[in-house]
Amino acid sequence: xxxxxxxxxxxxxxxxxxxxxxxxxxxxxxxxxxxxxxxxxxxxxxxxxxxxxxxxxxxxxxxxxxxxxxxxxxxxxxxxxxxxxxxxxxxxxxxxxxxxxxxxxxxxxxxxxxxxxxxxxxxxxxxxxxxxxxxxxxxxxxxxxxxxxxxxxxxxxxxxxxxxxxxxxxxxxxxxxxxxxxxxxxxxxxxxxxxxxxxxxxxxxxxxxxxxxxxxxxxxxxxxxxxxxxxxxxxxxxxxxxxxxxxxxxxxxxxxxxxxxxxxxxxxxxxxxxxxxxxxxxxxxxxxxxxxxxxxxxxxxxxxxxxxxxxxxxxxxxxxxxxxxxxxxxxxxxxxxxxxxxxxxxxxxxxxxxxxxxxxxxxxxxxxxxxxxxxxxxxxxxxxxxxxxxxxxxxxxxxxxxxxxxxxxxxxxxxxxxxxxxxxxxxxxxxxxxxxxxxxxxxxxxxxxxxxxxxxxxxxxxxxxxxxxxxxxxxxxxxxxxxxxxxxxxxxxxxxxxxxxxxxxxxxxx
Amino acid sequence: xxxxxxxxxxxxxxxxxxxxxxxxxxxxxxxxxxxxxxxxxxxxxxxxxxxxxxxxxxxxxxxxxxxxxxxxxxxxxxxxxxxxxxxxxxxxxxxxxxxxxxxxxxxxxxxxxxxxxxxxxxxxxxxxxxxxxxxxxxxxxxxxxxxxxxxxxxxxxxxxxxxxxxxxxxxxxxxxxxxxxxxxxxxxxxxxxxxxxxxxxxxxxxxxxxxxxx
Ligand SMILES: Nc1ncnc2c1ncn2[C@@H]1O[C@H](COP(=O)(O)OP(=O)(O)O)[C@@H](O)[C@H]1O
Numbered sequence: 001x002x003x004x005x006x007x008x009x010x011x012x013x014x015x016x017x018x019x020x021x022x023x024x025x026x027x028x029x030x031x032x033x034x035x036x037x038x039x040x041x042x043x044x045x046x047x048x049x050x051x052x053x054x055x056x057x058x059x060x061x062x063x064x065x066x067x068x069x070x071x072x073x074x075x076x077x078x079x080x081x082x083x084x085x086x087x088x089x090x091x092x093x094x095x096x097x098x099x100x101x102x103x104x105x106x107x108x109x110x111x112x113x114x115x116x117x118x119x120x121x122x123x124x125x126x127x128x129x130x131x132x133x134x135x136x137x138x139x140x141x142x143x144x145x146x147x148x149x150x151x152x153x154x155x156x157x158x159x160x161x162x163x164x165x166x167x168x169x170x171x172x173x174x175x176x177x178x179x180x181x182x183x184x185x186x187x188x189x190x191x192x193x194x195x196x197x198x199x200x201x202x203x204x205x206x207x208x209x210x211x212x213x214x215x216x217x218x219x220x221x222x223x224x225x226x227x228x229x230x231x232x233x234x235x236x237x238x239x240x241x242x243x244x245x246x247x248x249x250x251x252x253x254x255x256x257x258x259x260x261x262x263x264x265x266x267x268x269x270x271x272x273x274x275x276x277x278x279x280x281x282x283x284x285x286x287x288x289x290x291x292x293x294x295x296x297x298x299x300x301x302x303x304x305x306x307x308x309x310x311x312x313x314x315x316x317x318x319x320x321x322x323x324x325x326x327x328x329x330x331x332x333x334x335x336x337x338x339x340x341x342x343x344x345x346x347x348x349x350x351x352x353x354x355x356x357x358x359x360x361x362x363x364x365x366x367x368x369x370x371x372x373x374x375x376x377x378x379x380x381x382x383x384x385x386x387x388x389x390x391x392x393x394x395x396x397x398x399x400x401x402x403x404x405x406x407x408x409x410x411x412x413x414x415x416x417x418x419x420x421x422x423x424x425x426x427x428x429x430x431x432x433x434x435x436x437x438x439x440x441x442x443x444x445x446x447x448x449x450x451x452x453x454x455x456x457x458x459x460x461x462x463x464x465x466x467x468x469x470x471x472x473x474x475x476x477x478x479x480x481x482x483x484x485x486x487x488x489x490x491x492x493x494x495x496x497x498x499x500x501x502x503x504x505x506x507x508x509x510x
Numbered sequence: 511x512x513x514x515x516x517x518x519x520x521x522x523x524x525x526x527x528x529x530x531x532x533x534x535x536x537x538x539x540x541x542x543x544x545x546x547x548x549x550x551x552x553x554x555x556x557x558x559x560x561x562x563x564x565x566x567x568x569x570x571x572x573x574x575x576x577x578x579x580x581x582x583x584x585x586x587x588x589x590x591x592x593x594x595x596x597x598x599x600x601x602x603x604x605x606x607x608x609x610x611x612x613x614x615x616x617x618x619x620x621x622x623x624x625x626x627x628x629x630x631x632x633x634x635x636x637x638x639x640x641x642x643x644x645x646x647x648x649x650x651x652x653x654x655x656x657x658x659x660x661x662x663x664x665x666x667x668x669x670x671x672x673x674x675x676x677x678x679x680x681x682x683x684x685x686x687x688x689x690x691x692x693x694x695x696x697x698x699x700x701x702x703x704x705x706x707x708x709x710x711x712x713x714x715x716x717x718x719x720x721x722x723x724x
Contacts, residue, residue, distance in 0.1 A: 190679055225639065229681040233679065233681055237679065339670075340668075341637035341669075341676070393637075393676070394673045394675070395676075396673075396676075400677060401677060
């Protein structure tokens with residue numbers, strides 16, 4: 001379980017290193033290669049944002065600037081270089097096409113005019129980007145199973161497939177096209193507009209859709225209250241409807257993916273762009289979440305623990321929080337529980353969580369499945385936007401409306417799994433955290449802080465080969481250590497300290 | 511938590527100051543020692559300590575009254591009290607007169623007026639947009655609710671109406687939402703009164719009131 005953390009930690013360190021090695025590549029770069037690096041950086045920067053939410057900030061990964069510089073310095077290519085990608089039918093249909101107006105992560109967007117007078121946005125994937133990225137991945141020592149991957153027995157294949165899947169998803173515009181069409185078909189939120197796709201000209205490397213006019217989010221913050229309220233409502237309802245009805249959520253809620261404008265009657269319209277990254281949430285999981293919300297909002301008894309487990313939380317880890325769970329729910333659901341429109345700007349969620357859970361909040365994060373964390377990012381995005389819009393909205397009534405009576409009824413009817421909530425961590429805990437540090441050749445390689453209870457489960461935290469080495473060299477007896485901690489309490493102390501090859505490990509409770 | 515209990519007033523004549531506070535402003539002597547006199551009115555205490563005249567401090571006291579004119583006149587009739595400022599408006603609901611008393615004491619006489627006395631219809635504490643008729647109707651009708659309950663009622667009607675609007679995914683509260691909120695949050699025995707008052711405004715709210723179970 002904690003192993004997952006560990007692997008994330010390593011991913012983070014790895015990504016930090018890729019950032020560095022990209023920076024170190026000082027040789028003259030052909031344009032294509034540079035693009036590949038930028039695209040790769042954008043991709044990794046994106047994933048890294050997610051992982052950071054889930055894990056801890058690791059030693060050596062404070063490398064935001066390297067990514068940021070790469071991501072923002074992307075210059076679109078001249079039209080002449082990409083025109084061949086359009087394909088004959090589209091070229092024939094076009095009356096005019098402008099130079100690129102915006103760089104996308106793996107391509108660029110052109111404004112075009114069809115002979116029938118319609119304006120279109122044409123996203124063109126950089127030619128050769130896929131092969132270039134693959135080559136770049138190899139150069140950066142990403143895919144070869146060496147380094148940390150080998151050291152921690154990382155499943156390099158899993159790694160490769162994950163990365164390839166992500167690459168595929170991002171580079172194949174057909175997938176994005178289908179996703180966008182699904183969203184267009186399924187979402188019926190007042191004020192939400194999803195651009196129309198022109199499937200006849202789309203392919204793996206070209207995405208053609210209606211050209212949308214509008215201004216950026218920052219401008220709308222100066223709009224009159226009515227329009228700000230309309231935007232806020234649309235953003236909230238779109239999130240709920242996509243989560244609870246549609247089961248697929250836009251996973252990239254940053255401001256660049258929205259455009260805003262007024263319709264002929266002066267109502268605000270929100271255009272949602274970029275369907276390259278979405279999160280799928282299975283039916284039972286989303287219904288369990290809705291069931292929990294509904295019970296809390298209507299004041300009914302509910303097995304919150306069971307709901308969380310049905311949402312995909314790990315029961316053993318969550319068991320650490322069983323006592324706090326009801327209060328935790330009221331904190332997390334606060335805007336929905338308010339009997340009036342809720343001003344998000346005043347919502348101090350992290351501070352409230354910190355004071356309720358303290359170090360134990362680790363267990364909550366650790367118990368949550370990765371995609372739910374992505375979902376949290378979507379929620380967080382909308383919250384930030386509502387705060388910036390400076391509007392208070394009636395969350396629960398809007399949610400009921402967005403979801404509809406039928407889905408609410410399905411949630412009510414959902415049977416929760418019966419959960420064995422045996423909590424085997426009974427040791428008294430006076431330590432505040434478990435600290436793990438690894439140095440390689442005298443330099444910090446990994447630095448992690450974990451909940452102190454993890455000390456009783458070091459066996460699942462440290463890969464077995466490393467354990468075997470430590471066992472042999474330092475006489476470390478983990479089961480005995482674990483038993484002792486259970487018996488005597490988890491109090492501040494050094495747990496072990498040892499060398500293995502060029503590495504130096506230190507694990508302690510403080 | 512520790513509390514502030516006492517205000518200290520450095521004064522050239524503590525005995526005279528104590529007498530003034532006790533005789534005209536309702537304080538009572540609480541204790542006296544060689545270095546201080548303490549007077550108290552049940553919610554605030556003043557410790558009067560001796561200082562030479564040139565170091566005397568200023569003690570601002572505020573007197574709440576239901577009748578600003580009469581209270582001011584009574585104080586001004588005292589020998590050492592003079593007028594500093596008369597009937598200064600503070601915000602929409604408060605009037606003050608300021609008087610200079612003896613022993614460095616400045617008295618602010620204040621009267622708070624209710625919205626009825628001022629004949630105003632305060633705005634609703636809204637978060638959403640409100641239809642003009644809905645808002646003016648609720649502002650009017652709130653007049654009928656006893657003043658002591660009115661602020662609470664105003665808040666609850668507004669919040670309730672906005673939640674009802676949300677159920678229709680609306681960001682503007684309609685007259686229907688407002689009337690329903692009124693019916694929902696007012697005690698049942700008041701309904702006939704409210705219904706007929708609404709009728710006088712030309713509004714038929716019987717549907718909304720019927721939807722509420724007694
Ligand atoms: N339909 C459209 N109408 C107008 N501009 C668009 C449209 N689609 C994309 N753009 C512009 O292109 C930019 C990048 O597009 P996006 O789909 O976000 O690419 P990526 O996800 O690959 O970064 C957007 O921020 C926007 O400025």
